[in-house]
Amino acid sequence: MPRMNMVQALNSAMDVMMARDQNVVVFGEDVGYFGGVFRCTEGLQKKYGRDRAFDTPIAESGILAAAIGMGVYGLRPVVEIQFADYIYPATDQLVSTAARLRYRSAGAFTAPITVRAPCGGGIFGGQTHSQSPEAIFTHVCGLKTVIPSNPYDAKGLLISAIEDDDPVIFLEPKRIYNGPFDGHHDRPVTPWSEHPASEVPAGHYTVSLGEAACVRQGEQVTVLAYGTMVHVALAGAEEAGVDAEILDLRTLIPLDIETIVASVGKTGRCLIVHEATRTSGFGAELAALVQEHCFYALEAPIVRITGWDTPYPHALEWDYFPGPRRVAEGLKKVMAD
Amino acid sequence: MKNAAPLELHVPEPPARPGEVPDFGWLKIAPAGSVARPDIATPPHEMRGHAYTLIRVLDERGAASGPWDPKLDAETLRRGLRTMMLTRAYDERMFRAQRQGKTSFYMRCTGEEAIGVAQAMALDDRDMVFPTYRLQGLLIARGWPLIEMMNQVFSNTRDRLKGRQMPVLYASREARFFSIAGNLATHLPEAVGWAMASAIKHDNRIAAGWIGEGSTAEGDFHHALTFASVYRAPVVLNIVNNQYAISTFQRIAGGEESTFAARALGYGLPALRVDGNDFLAVYAATRWAADRARTNFGPTVIELVTYRASAHSTSDDPSKYRSAEEPGRWPLGDPIARLSGHLARLGEWSEERQAQLATELDGEVLAIQREAESYGTLASGPHHSPATMFEDVFKEMPWHLRRQRQEMGS
Numbered sequence: 001m002p003r004m005n006m007v008q009a010l011n012s013a014m015d016v017m018m019a020r021d022q023n024v025v026v027f028g029e030d031v032g033y034f035g036g037v038f039r040c041t042e043g044l045q046k047k048y049g050r051d052r053a054f055d056t057p058i059a060e061s062g063i064l065a066a067a068i069g070m071g072v073y074g075l076r077p078v079v080e081i082q083f084a085d086y087i088y089p090a091t092d093q094l095v096s097t098a099a100r101l102r103y104r105s106a107g108a109f110t111a112p113i114t115v116r117a118p119c120g121g122g123i124f125g126g127q128t129h130s131q132s133p134e135a136i137f138t139h140v141c142g143l144k145t146v147i148p149s150n151p152y153d154a155k156g157l158l159i160s161a162i163e164d165d166d167p168v169i170f171l172e173p174k175r176i177y178n179g180p181f182d183g184h185h186d187r188p189v190t191p192w193s194e195h196p197a198s199e200v201p202a203g204h205y206t207v208s209l210g211e212a213a214c215v216r217q218g219e220q221v222t223v224l225a226y227g228t229m230v231h232v233a234l235a236g237a238e239e240a241g242v243d244a245e246i247l248d249l250r251t252l253i254p255l256d257i258e259t260i261v262a263s264v265g266k267t268g269r270c271l272i273v274h275e276a277t278r279t280s281g282f283g284a285e286l287a288a289l290v291q292e293h294c295f296y297a298l299e300a301p302i303v304r305i306t307g308w309d310t311p312y313p314h315a316l317e318w319d320y321f322p323g324p325r326r327v328a329e330g331l332k333k334v335m336a337d
Numbered sequence: 338m339k340n341a342a343p344l345e346l347h348v349p350e351p352p353a354r355p356g357e358v359p360d361f362g363w364l365k366i367a368p369a370g371s372v373a374r375p376d377i378a379t380p381p382h383e384m385r386g387h388a389y390t391l392i393r394v395l396d397e398r399g400a401a402s403g404p405w406d407p408k409l410d411a412e413t414l415r416r417g418l419r420t421m422m423l424t425r426a427y428d429e430r431m432f433r434a435q436r437q438g439k440t441s442f443y444m445r446c447t448g449e450e451a452i453g454v455a456q457a458m459a460l461d462d463r464d465m466v467f468p469t470y471r472l473q474g475l476l477i478a479r480g481w482p483l484i485e486m487m488n489q490v491f492s493n494t495r496d497r498l499k500g501r502q503m504p505v506l507y508a509s510r511e512a513r514f515f516s517i518a519g520n521l522a523t524h525l526p527e528a529v530g531w532a533m534a535s536a537i538k539h540d541n542r543i544a545a546g547w548i549g550e551g552s553t554a555e556g557d558f559h560h561a562l563t564f565a566s567v568y569r570a571p572v573v574l575n576i577v578n579n580q581y582a583i584s585t586f587q588r589i590a591g592g593e594e595s596t597f598a599a600r601a602l603g604y605g606l607p608a609l610r611v612d613g614n615d616f617l618a619v620y621a622a623t624r625w626a627a628d629r630a631r632t633n634f635g636p637t638v639i640e641l642v643t644y645r646a647s648a649h650s651t652s653d654d655p656s657k658y659r660s661a662e663e664p665g666r667w668p669l670g671d672p673i674a675r676l677s678g679h680l681a682r683l684g685e686w687s688e689e690r691q692a693q694l695a696t697e698l699d700g701e702v703l704a705i706q707r708e709a710e711s712y713g714t715l716a717s718g719p720h721h722s723p724a725t726m727f728e729d730v731f732k733e734m735p736w737h738l739r740r741q742r743q744e745m746g747s
């Protein structure tokens with residue numbers, strides 16, 4: 001089976017879908033000839049032509065609006081927002097049309113679009129190339145939100161997103177494009193090729209939206225994580241010497257509540273880890289759901305390890321990033337009671 | 338229409354891709370001195386042609402001519418030349434520092450130096466400027482110390498922005514230089530707001546804003562023009578058309594069928610389209626627009642036609658999308674060489690003095706760089722303490738941030 005990093009896996013997903021479905025079109029800033037600033041769309045214009053993979057003006061609102069219009073026509077646009085930090089000009093299109101079109105027209109019109117955007121820090125991108133805005137989208141009713149943590153899932157989830165008839169926000173943690181990253185920024189970078197999830201089928205397959213994956217089975221505590229933080233949580237649990245069950249949520253909306261409830265029901269403890277800022281972050285929703293569903297199983301208060309409630313500071317990146325040391329501390333805290 | 342061919346999507350292409358011969362034949366270049374200079378009180382509809390031509394003062398031989406010649410004395414011209422050269426020397430050193438791993442990122446303005454420098458000289462130092470990330474020449478021309486700029490680039494202990502911003506996203510209240518935004522175009526309508534405030538307070542200061550041609554596609558650009566037009570705000574709105582937005586040629590931004598200056602016309606604003614590599618033309622056009630704004634005749638849009646001679650940033654590799662020969666074929670030349678040639682023609686400069694000054698400026702920049710590095714670099718520190726991260730989110734720190742600061746353990 002071919003080995004792929006996350007960039008190649010995402011490229012392969014779009015390639016497979018463009019070959020299978022003439023209605024799939026790909027566009028965004030620097031996406032066409034150049035193939036995207038992270039190279040995710042490399043070669044697609046050459047293979048499928050300029051009217052199926054093309055560059056756009058720098059106008060995120062325009063990109064989303066055009067995608068919605070094409071979706072209404074019957075196409076399946078896959079658009080790239082160069083960095084998730086630049087999605088805000090498109091907010092009105094996402095919130096007021098994409099998310100509600102099916103509802104407001106009682107199904108007469110829909111927006112079957114996929115919005116890809118690199119997210120997260122770890123590349124010294126400062127406050128405008130590091131954000132994790134997933135909770136902004138999960139708060140909007142009508143948008144699905146996906147965040148993969150490895151190449152196999154990235155491809156399977158992206159194909160599912162493209163085939164899905166609802167709008168999907170597909171956030172790609174840029175720090176793990178080229179290799180898994182456990183938060184130890186001072187250690188050498190490991191490439192994906194040594195990781196089992198870099199074995200990616202060349203053809204079509206899907207990973208269903210709404211299904212979490214258990215990446216480590218354990219008995220003492222459940223860790224809920226997604227994206228880069230899955231790898232950080234694995235390292236943190238190792239370092240804390242705690243027998244943690246680590247769930248990679250993969251899809252935030254729709255959320256795999258059954259898997260979460262079954263795990264917390266078993267362990268009685270829960271740690272939530274995300275890179276995004278804490279207040280009103282997706283961890284708050286997870287904590288609320290866990291206490292609603294598992295209150296009588298809980299043996300200790302739920303703990304959140306997250307980015308601080310500040311913009312992402314350039315030079316102090318590693319003091320901001322919730323690394324394995326903080327995850328280990330969080331695990332010890334949740335185990336203490 | 339029965340027999341019409343099926344519809345086709347038009348996707349603009351640049352004249353040449355890597356491996357093809359670069360061609361700038363599409364750029365219509367008006368002869369130096371040929372464009373009329375209207376009175377600053379001219380109503381916008383009487384000068385629509387200025388959005389489609391190219392105001393030039395310096396010709397190919399370095400001679401200045403025509404009504405736009407600002408007739409600056411040799412001393413002022415040498416100051417302009419020196420500042421452009423200092424900007425380039427600074428860029429080269431910072432670019433190298435990034436390549437040496439001392440910081441994360443850098444952006445040069447190579448080939449675009451006349452824009453920041455001549456415009457800073459044409460504006461009043463008290464005017465408020467809202468720049469992009471490629472206007473370091475503007476900050477340098479305002480006399481802001483290079484050491485301050487380098488401390489920011491290195492995110493060191495003396496960085497006034499406390500290591501919070503990526504390199505080159507400067508901010509200086511003292512230099513009346515607005516905090517540079519990473520989010521494109523957001524600052525342009527803010528410049529208009531500042532100008533409206535100046536009018537509300539019957540002040541005599543104006544605002545100036547800059548935006549790349551690629552970023553004119555953002556809605557915020559159009560908000561700037563609407564508000565500037567409706568309230569006749571005292572503002573100069575500059576579009577720096579350097580032909581590229583990262584990998585995309587300006588046609589993708591809407592430059593194929595019209596000029597960027599002509600965007601102004603639909604809003605009833607006057608526009609000047611200027612040779613951006615001609616120091617004298619840039620100075621004169623900016624002065625015209627500034628005088629117009631200051632005397633209550635309202636805003637002007639200026640398109641500065643130039644060329645991004647180096648990469649978009651240290652993260653970019655232009656050989657992937659444009660021919661390596663293209664920069665050398667840009668027909669409007671290099672702003673430093675052109676002003677230097679003009680001064681030499683006036684008998685006020687020479688190749689020897691040029692070479693000598695270049696060496697001197699590089700030495701000056703290097704000495705300042707050594708000092709800046711003694712306060713730390715991004716790679717090796719020291720930096721501001723992690724606890725400072727929680728400051729300035731709000732004026733007073735709320736309990737949850739104090740608690741998080743404690744949790745961080747510093």
Ligand SMILES: Cc1ncc(C[n+]2csc(CCOP(=O)(O)OP(=O)(O)O)c2C)c(N)n1
Pocket residue numbers: 029058060082086089469471519520521548549550551552553577579581582583645649
């Ligand atoms: C809202 C937003 N979208 C996208 C980006 C990413 N980006 C940074 S610079 C750039 C190109 C800008 O080109 P232009 O406006 O022509 O300015 P130039 O770099 O040529 O000076 C892009 C797309 C951004 N910073 N902000």
Ligand SMILES: [Mg+2]
Pocket residue numbers: 549550551577578579580581582583
């Ligand atoms: Mg540009």
